[in-house]
Amino acid sequence: MAARPGPAPPSGLSPRLLVWMVLGEWRAQPGRTLAAILAIAVGVGLGLAIHLVNRSALDEFAGAIRSVSGAADLQVQAASPLGFDEGLYPVLARLDGVATASPVVELRARTASGEPLTLLGLAPLRAAAVTPNLVGGGAVSGDGGVTTAEAVFDLDAITLSPAALQQSGLRVGDQVRLSAAGQSASFRIVGNLDGVSGDRALGVIDIAAAQWRFDQLGRLQRLDLRLSPGVDRTAVERAVQAALPAEAALVTPQSEMRRTESLSRAYRVNLQMLALVALLTGGFLVYSAQSLSVTRRRPQFALLRVLGLPARGMLGQVLIEGVVLGLAGAALGVALGVALAELALRLLGGDLGGGYFRGGRPPLVFTPVAAAIIFGLGVAIAVLGSLFPALQAERIPAAVALKTGSGESAETAGQPLPWISLGLLAAGGLAALGPPVGGVPLFGYGAIALILAGGVGAMPWLARGLLGPLRRLRAPAPPVALAIARLWGAPRQAAVALCGIVASTSLMVAMAVMVTSFRGSVEDWLIQILPADIYMRLDPGLTLDSEAQARLAAAPEAAAIEFRQSFNLRLRPDRPPVQVSARGQASTGAGEGLPLVGRQIRPEGLPVWISEPMARLYDLSPGDPLALPIGPGAQAQVTVAGVWRDYSNQFGALILDQAAYTALTDDAGRAEAAITLAPGVEPEEAIEAFRVRLPPSIAPGADFAEPREIRAVALRIFDRSFAVTYALEAISILVGLAGVATTFSAQTLARRKEFGMLRHVGVRRGQIMQMLATEGALLGAVGALAGLTLGVIMSQVLIHVVNPQSFNWTMETRLPWPLLATLAVVLVATSAGAAVLAGRGAVADSAVCAVREDW
Structure with a gap:
C-alpha cells in the first residue's frame, strides 16, 4: 500500500515541493537573492554591533562606579569643585540610620610629566568600612620591602590605581609629584588599588594631607554614607536632604549610573536609528526582489492555481520565501555584528566617537536577549517586505495570468490609492510637532518613517507626473x-x-x-x-594666582588679556552638571562677543548668560531668575540676561562676570586666558615671552594655541x-x-x-x-x-x-x-x-x- 503523503504546510504545498520551489527561485536569481540577504545582514549587523559596543561601555563604566562607591548606600556630592563645609560631616554621621560616614576630598590633579589623575583624600579607617576598594593593597618601606598597611596613614604616602601606574610609568616605591588646586606636593607610592577596575587613573592619600597640602582646609567634595541594616531608607534620605546646604546634593550610586547612562542615550539612540535605516533599506530591497519575483513567475503561479493550489498557497509560499530570506540575513547579521563590535572596541573603544566614554577599551559583553530581538527584527522586516508581493500573488487571476504579456494590467488592480500616500505624508508632518519622550525624539523618528513611507508609496504617480512632459516630445x-x-x-x-x-x-x-x-x-x-589672537589653558590642577596674572598681563606683547576660570556646577542631582565660565574684563561685560540668539536684557541684579542647551533643559529665558549653589552660605541669586549658541556642551553652559565670581567664591585663581596681541607681534614670539613669564612650576603645564x-x-x-x-x-x-x-x-x-x-x-x-x-x-x-x-x-x-x-x-x-x-x-x-x-x-x-x- 502506498504511504500517505505528509501533512501539507499552511502554504498548501508539501514541504519537499516547497523547498524545491524556493531553492529553484534562488538558483534562477542568485544575485537578487544574495543582495536581499546581504541588505538584511548589514542592517542587523550594524544594529547589533552598536548595541554591543554601547552595552559593553556602560557595563565597564558601571563597574568603575561600583569599584569607587564600594558599599556606600548614599553619597553627598558638592555642587562644584569648590566643595562644601566639612561641618556637614559630623551632622550627617550622627543621623539615625547612618552607620558610617566617610569624608572625601576629590581633586583634579596631574603628575609632573603631565598625566591627569583623580586624587582622593580619605580617612582610612572610615573608608575601609564604606569603600574598601579605595584602601590600597600592600605598602612598601623606604628600601622597597613590603611592610604593613599602616603606611596609608603616612601623610607622604599615596596609592595608585593600576591605570595610573601604567600611564605614568611609575612603580610602587617611586616618588611622584602632583599638582592640584594650584598647589604641588610630592608623595611616595606605597601600594596599588587593585580593586579599582577599568582605565580610571586614581590616586588616594590621607585626607589630612589632601586638605593641608592642596589648600582644602575645612572643605570636602564628597561624603559616602553606609546605612544601618533594616533602616527606613526613605526616611534617612529625607533626613539627609533636610540637613544639606545649597552647595551639596544627595545622590546614590544607582542614580549616578542612570544619570551617566542618560548622558549618551540620545547619541546611542541616534546611532541605532541610523542602523535601522540600513535595515529598512534592506526591507525595501526584499520588497523589490519579491515583487519582481512574483511578476516573473505569474505564469507559473497561474499554472499551480489551475492544478489545484489554493490562493492562500501563493500567499504562503511568498511569505515563507521572505522568512527564509530574513532568517539567512539575520543569522549572517548576528555574526557580522559581533565581529564589528569587537573591531569597534579595539579601534574606538566604547566611545564610538561620541566623547561619552573616553579612553576605555572595555571587553565585549554579548547580550543574547538583545541579539535575539535584533535577529527577530531582521526577520520581521524581511517578512514585511514580502507581504505586499505575497498579497499580489494571492490575487493573481489564473486565466488572465496564463496569457503572455498580462503582467502590468493585473498588478495595478490592487495598487494603493494616492490619498494613502498623501495621508502618510500629512501624518509625518503632524508627528514632527510632537514633544520628546524621555529625552528621545520618538515622534521625530516616526515622522521620518511616515514621510519616507508616503514618498515611496507615491512613486507610481510621481513617476507618471515627471515622465508626462516627455511623452509630448516631438518625434523622439x-x-x-x-x-x-x-x-x-x-x-x-x-x-x-x-x-x-x-x-x-x-x-x-x-x-x-x-x-x-x-x-x-x-x-x-x-x-x-x-576672537582673540592666542588662547592659554592650564592642565588640570594648575591655576594662576593674582601675582602670576599681573605678571602675564604686564607683558609688552599683550594688548589685552582676559583671564577666565571654568568648572562644572551641578544644579540638579538628576541632571548632568553645567559648565560655568567666569570671564570678562573691566572694560567689557561677560557677555561681550557671545553668539547671542533671541533677545537680550539688562537685569538689575547679577546677570548671567546661558547656552541654548541650558535654556531648553532648565526651561529658562532672558529675565528669569536662577539660583547658583556656588560659594559658602546661601545660593547666589542671578538673572538670565541672554541666551547664546554653544556647541561645546550639550548639557548646558553658563557665563558670569569674573569679578562677581571672585566675590561669590573668594577664588582669585584662573586657569585660562584669551590674549589679544599688540600690533606687529607674531604669535610664536608672544607665546615664548608668555611662557617665560609663567612660574616654573606652571609653565610646562600651560598650553598655548592660536584660533586656527x-x-x-x-x-x-x-x-x-x-x-x-x-x-x-x-x-x-x-x-x-x-x-x-x-x-x-x-x-x-x-x-x-x-x-x-x-x-x-x-x-x-x-x-x-x-x-x-x-x-x-x-x-x-x-x-x-x-x-x-x-x-x-x-x-x-x-x-x-x-x-x-x-x-x-x-x-x-x-x-x-x-x-x-x-x-x-x-x-x-x-x-x-x-x-x-x-x-x-x-x-x-x-x-x-x-x-x-x-x-
Whole structure:
C-alpha cells in the first residue's frame, strides 16, 4: 500500500515541493537573492554591533562606579569643585540610620610629566568600612620591602590605581609629584588599588594631607554614607536632604549610573536609528526582489492555481520565501555584528566617537536577549517586505495570468490609492510637532518613517507626473519613445525599481544635509567664539594666582588679556552638571562677543548668560531668575540676561562676570586666558615671552594655541564624532546601489518575451540596448529627484526636531550641493549601466525562442 503523503504546510504545498520551489527561485536569481540577504545582514549587523559596543561601555563604566562607591548606600556630592563645609560631616554621621560616614576630598590633579589623575583624600579607617576598594593593597618601606598597611596613614604616602601606574610609568616605591588646586606636593607610592577596575587613573592619600597640602582646609567634595541594616531608607534620605546646604546634593550610586547612562542615550539612540535605516533599506530591497519575483513567475503561479493550489498557497509560499530570506540575513547579521563590535572596541573603544566614554577599551559583553530581538527584527522586516508581493500573488487571476504579456494590467488592480500616500505624508508632518519622550525624539523618528513611507508609496504617480512632459516630445528617437512609453504604461513596475533607490537616497541625503548644516554652523560658531589672537589653558590642577596674572598681563606683547576660570556646577542631582565660565574684563561685560540668539536684557541684579542647551533643559529665558549653589552660605541669586549658541556642551553652559565670581567664591585663581596681541607681534614670539613669564612650576603645564589650531582640532573632533555616521551613510547608499543593479537585472530578464516581440517587428538589438539605457537613466533621474527632494524634507525634521530634542542645540540649514549633484549623476549612471548590463543577456536569445510559450 502506498504511504500517505505528509501533512501539507499552511502554504498548501508539501514541504519537499516547497523547498524545491524556493531553492529553484534562488538558483534562477542568485544575485537578487544574495543582495536581499546581504541588505538584511548589514542592517542587523550594524544594529547589533552598536548595541554591543554601547552595552559593553556602560557595563565597564558601571563597574568603575561600583569599584569607587564600594558599599556606600548614599553619597553627598558638592555642587562644584569648590566643595562644601566639612561641618556637614559630623551632622550627617550622627543621623539615625547612618552607620558610617566617610569624608572625601576629590581633586583634579596631574603628575609632573603631565598625566591627569583623580586624587582622593580619605580617612582610612572610615573608608575601609564604606569603600574598601579605595584602601590600597600592600605598602612598601623606604628600601622597597613590603611592610604593613599602616603606611596609608603616612601623610607622604599615596596609592595608585593600576591605570595610573601604567600611564605614568611609575612603580610602587617611586616618588611622584602632583599638582592640584594650584598647589604641588610630592608623595611616595606605597601600594596599588587593585580593586579599582577599568582605565580610571586614581590616586588616594590621607585626607589630612589632601586638605593641608592642596589648600582644602575645612572643605570636602564628597561624603559616602553606609546605612544601618533594616533602616527606613526613605526616611534617612529625607533626613539627609533636610540637613544639606545649597552647595551639596544627595545622590546614590544607582542614580549616578542612570544619570551617566542618560548622558549618551540620545547619541546611542541616534546611532541605532541610523542602523535601522540600513535595515529598512534592506526591507525595501526584499520588497523589490519579491515583487519582481512574483511578476516573473505569474505564469507559473497561474499554472499551480489551475492544478489545484489554493490562493492562500501563493500567499504562503511568498511569505515563507521572505522568512527564509530574513532568517539567512539575520543569522549572517548576528555574526557580522559581533565581529564589528569587537573591531569597534579595539579601534574606538566604547566611545564610538561620541566623547561619552573616553579612553576605555572595555571587553565585549554579548547580550543574547538583545541579539535575539535584533535577529527577530531582521526577520520581521524581511517578512514585511514580502507581504505586499505575497498579497499580489494571492490575487493573481489564473486565466488572465496564463496569457503572455498580462503582467502590468493585473498588478495595478490592487495598487494603493494616492490619498494613502498623501495621508502618510500629512501624518509625518503632524508627528514632527510632537514633544520628546524621555529625552528621545520618538515622534521625530516616526515622522521620518511616515514621510519616507508616503514618498515611496507615491512613486507610481510621481513617476507618471515627471515622465508626462516627455511623452509630448516631438518625434523622439524610437528607442527613447519606446522607453518613455514603457515607463508611462507600467508605473507599478517603475515604482518597484524606484523604491529602493528613493529609500536609500533620501535617507542618505537627509543625513548628509544635517551633518553639513551642523558642521557649517560649528565652523561659524568657532569663528565668532574665538576672537582673540592666542588662547592659554592650564592642565588640570594648575591655576594662576593674582601675582602670576599681573605678571602675564604686564607683558609688552599683550594688548589685552582676559583671564577666565571654568568648572562644572551641578544644579540638579538628576541632571548632568553645567559648565560655568567666569570671564570678562573691566572694560567689557561677560557677555561681550557671545553668539547671542533671541533677545537680550539688562537685569538689575547679577546677570548671567546661558547656552541654548541650558535654556531648553532648565526651561529658562532672558529675565528669569536662577539660583547658583556656588560659594559658602546661601545660593547666589542671578538673572538670565541672554541666551547664546554653544556647541561645546550639550548639557548646558553658563557665563558670569569674573569679578562677581571672585566675590561669590573668594577664588582669585584662573586657569585660562584669551590674549589679544599688540600690533606687529607674531604669535610664536608672544607665546615664548608668555611662557617665560609663567612660574616654573606652571609653565610646562600651560598650553598655548592660536584660533586656527583650536578650530582645526574642534573640526577633527567633530568629524571623529560623526565617523560612525559617515560609515553608516556609506553602507546605506552602497546597499541601495546594489539594489538598483539587482532590480534592473531582474526586471530586464523578466522582459525576454517583450524584447523578442520587438525583434519580430524590426527593432534591432542595439536599439533595444538604447531603450534599456534610456529607461535606466530616466528611472535613475526620477529616483534621484524624488530621493533628493524627500531627503531634504526629512533633513528638516532632523535639523529642527531630532537634533534640538536629542542634543538641545539648533543650527541653520546648509545644502551640500556638490555632494547632491554627484549623487544624482552616480544614480543616473548606475541605473543606466545596470540596465544595459542586464539587457545584454536578455536580448541574446533568438527572436523565435524569446516569444515561445513554455507549454
